[in-house]
Amino acid sequence: GAYRRFNQEIVPGRCLVSGINQGLYARASSHSTHLIISSSDHKGNTHGPVRLPMEPQALLEAANSGDHFAYVAGVAYQVSIRFHVQGLVLDNYRTDLPLKKGLSSSAAVCVLAARAFNRVYDLKLSVRGEMDLAYQGEITTPSQCGRMDQCCAFGARPVLMTFDGDKLDCEELSLRSPLHIVIVELAGAKDTVEILQKLNKAYPVAANPVEARVQQFLGAHNQQLVQDATDAIRVGDVARLGQLMREYQAAFDAALVPQCPSQLTAPNLHRVLGFEPLQQHIYGAKGIGSQGDGCAQLLCKSEEDMTAVISMVERELGMSCLPLQIGSTRPVTQALIPAASFPQTLFPASKALPPALFPILDEDGIMKPAVLLLVEQALSAGVQKVVIVVDEGHRRPFEEIFKQPLDACSLNRMAARMREYSKTIDEIGERVELVEQRDGRGLGAAVLCAKEALGSSPFLLMLGDHLYTST
Incomplete structure (x- = not known):
């Protein structure tokens, strides 16, 4: 697509890309004068630390060297000429992404560096901004990367990318069905630079x-x-997607292998793709990226088939595998409502009553405290447990709402409809847990107070002084 600047007969380029579950993990902090880098690769080997002055010329020289930390230096160089920042300490303490296997590990390093600068210095870059910075950093090095590799910034989700001259569009796709993919390390040699050089000779x-x-x-x-x-992804037709992978590979081989036979003949790749015992477990398969004997991707029919494929490939072909599940998200069954705040915008009412207890007339005609509305909305959306963080001085009214049934005398004086609703509140209260916040240090501290109650599962955050509606 980039060559359309020189030849308008070339159509815009398009590709579907997804990140994988494996990646790079790092700690980052600011430094007054230097870029300090250390890393650990997927085999457990450690590199560094290396200290580079946070000066454009020094960073550019390090990027051009092509050594182990050239990619980080390239990104740091781009940051240094675009933003007013100091240095960075970047400790890539763990890596489970295989390197030099066609899985865009160099792009992942560049995205990691871009994201580290973005978060440490609050550069306010979007994911697209991080991608662009990572790309500029990588092409500062001797690498001949393309634009699609940096899409790993979106994580393990499918993204449709369109390239038209200098314009790049990224569209995240929704999945109706999860995709069970096995990435196979082909245990061969791959020279991505040679592949790209040969293919680029066909342009413009x-x-x-x-x-x-x-x-x-x-x-x-x-x-x-x-x-x-x-289209197949959007309608959840995984079998059709697998068929298209097979069609793509056949067309790729026919059209591109003659342009770079030394790399694209790829005997290991085609050994895997044609391995007959695998066929009953997969919808389709193809090479990854620029292809060659780097990695293959196998689209499996189910999670059980994915397990069978991994076992078969490792046992019978002697190749290692990485499982990738796209769209298999964990359901959110917990909600957290911080209700201990003292919002100045609601003063002086908030002086007398926490905003979460303000009375709201619901659409069913019942006057309810705001927090009860929030809990009802959370439960109607499928949440099973609600944790409410309350100020220690205002715990009692929350207890009275959710944990103390009305006395019989008061209950008997109420209309039948309200007696039934009182029972509903009691049932709701069984799914509510109250946690005290003993200081007023803000929202982050309130969330931290609920750490033990929520555990490690994902949760929905609903602010106690806001109203929400479930759909």
């Missing part, structure tokens, strides 16, 4: 029929296949 103008077929496949043919795959 094809010089022979082989280069013309490269342009045709990577252009109109690829565009149609990607559109069909996008």
Whole structure:
């Protein structure tokens, strides 16, 4: 797509990309004068620390060196000429992403560095901004990366990317069905630089029929296949997606192998793709990225099939595997309502009563404390447990709402409808847990107070002085 700047007959480029579950993990902090980098690779080998002055010329020289930390230096160089920042301490203490296997590990390093600067110095970059910074950092090095690799910044979710000259569009796709994918390390040699050099020779103008077929496949043919795959993802047709992977690989081999046979013939890749015992467990398979003997991706029919594929490939083909599940999210069954705040915007009413207890006339005609409305909305959305953080001086009214049934005398004086609703409140209270906040240090401290009650499971955060509605 980038070559459309020079040849308008080239159609925009398109691809579907997803991150994987494996990645790089790091701690980052500011430093007054230097970029200090250390790392650990997927084999447990450690590198560094290396100290580089946070000065453009020194960073540029380190990026051009092509050594182990060149990618981080490249990003740091781009940061140094774009933003007023100091240095950075970046400790990549764990890596479970295989390096130099066609899984865009160099792009992941660049995204990591961009995200570290963004968060440490609050550069206010979006994910797209981090991607752009990572790309500029990587092309500062001798790398010849493309634009799609930095899409790992979006995490393990499918993204449709469109390249049109200098314009790049990214669209996150929703999945109706989870995808169970096995990434196979092909235990071969792959030279991505050679592949990209050979394929780029076909642009911007094809010089022979082989280069013309490269342009045709990577252009109109690829565009149609990607559109069909996008449609399959949107409707949840995983079998169709697998079929398209097979079609793509066959067309790729026919059009591109002649342009770079030394790398794209890929005997290990085709050994895996053609391994007959796998076929009953997969919908389809293809190489990854620029292909070659780096990695293959196998789209499995189920989680059980994914387990069977991993066992078979490792046992019978002697290749290691990485499982990838896209769209298999953990359900959110907990909600947290911080209700210990003293919002100045609601003063002086908030002086007498916590905003979470303000009376609200609900659409059912019943006057309710705001917090009860919030809890009802959370439960109606599928939440099973609600934790409410309360000020220690205002715990009693929350106890009276959720934990203390009305006395019989008061209950008998109420209309039948309200007696039934009182029972409903008692049932709701069984799913509510109250946690005290003993200081007023803000929202972060309130969330931390609920750490033990919530455990490690994901939760929905609902502010106690806001109203929400479930859909």
